[in-house]
Amino acid sequence: MIDLYSAATPNGHKVSIALEELSLPYTLRTLDLSAREQKEPWFLKINPNGRIPAIVDRDEGDFAVFESGAILIYLAEKTGRLMPADPKGRSRVLQWLMFQMGGIGPMMGQANVFFRYFPEKIQPAIDRYQGESRRLFRVLDHHLAAHEFLAGDYSIADIANWAWVRTHRWSGVEVDDLPHLRRWRDQIRARPAVARGITIPPSERDLEQDLDEKTAQFAEEVRSMLETGQSRDDGV
Numbered sequence: 149m150i151d152l153y154s155a156a157t158p159n160g161h162k163v164s165i166a167l168e169e170l171s172l173p174y175t176l177r178t179l180d181l182s183a184r185e186q187k188e189p190w191f192l193k194i195n196p197n198g199r200i201p202a203i204v205d206r207d208e209g210d211f212a213v214f215e216s217g218a219i220l221i222y223l224a225e226k227t228g229r230l231m232p233a234d235p236k237g238r239s240r241v242l243q244w245l246m247f248q249m250g251g252i253g254p255m256m257g258q259a260n261v262f263f264r265y266f267p268e269k270i271q272p273a274i275d276r277y278q279g280e281s282r283r284l285f286r287v288l289d290h291h292l293a294a295h296e297f298l299a300g301d302y303s304i305a306d307i308a309n310w311a312w313v314r315t316h317r318w319s320g321v322e323v324d325d326l327p328h329l330r331r332w333r334d335q336i337r338a339r340p341a342v343a344r345g346i347t348i349p350p351s352e353r354d355l356e357q358d359l360d361e362k363t364a365q366f367a368e369e370v371r372s373m374l375e376t377g378q379s380r381d382d383g384v
């Protein structure tokens with residue numbers, strides 16, 4: 149049995165999608181990020197970085213794993229699925245996984261901060277992060293023109309990138325002129341395990357859709373979380 153510590157965000161959804169795809173038994177513990185549960189001492193013992201997602205594998209002596217990319221690799225290696233074992237196949241998956249962890253995630257994350265959450269509108273910062281997200285989307289689109297999935301068969305690389313790409317509207321990044329990216333997005337969206345994964349934990353807001361009252365309220369909550377976090381200098 150695996151304990152999953154998560155919240156309804158792209159990084160959290162990567163892990164719930166993978167657990168659903170792999171049919172691994174797990175229990176969910178949803179952390180209230182606006183109440184800073186992720187910074188509480190009990191959770192910092194699991195993830196010293198004080199962020200979701202994290203897992204604890206009860207069957208492996210309560211082995212804790214943090215960082216969503218590391219969790220995906222752990223789950224793939226534990227089950228022998230969603231990533232090939234041969235060095236080249238494994239490397240291809242890891243390359244596209246790192247592309248998400250070092251590129252898509254941070255760039256879209258910062259686009260969200262400056263486009264949605266910051267009270268001040270700093271246009272050069274918005275342009276920089278939306279522009280870089282768009283550039284990375286074009287890289288994906290170009291690659292997906294010649295490949296069904298990112299790295300051979302459907303893998304943890306697709307799960308990681310998809311969980312972020314699907315929220316492109318929230319980051320203010322359009323995909324209308326990227327047909328191969330949209331084909332891949334819709335193909336993965338149709339997988340039953342993926343449809344289940346993005347409802348774990350359940351959330352009233354849907355970052356895939358346009359802004360509505362619930363997503364506006366969510367933006368307000370994150371804004372206040374960022375302000376609280378920035379004004380503190382006493383922990384993680």
Ligand SMILES: N[C@@H](CCC(=O)N[C@@H](CS)C(=O)NCC(=O)O)C(=O)O
Nearest residue numbers: 157159160181199200201215216217
């Ligand atoms: N690189 C980390 C990023 C984790 C992360 O930023 N998690 C966010 C939610 S998506 C979080 O916990 N935010 C709360 C906070 O910053 O205190 C990963 O991929 O696991």
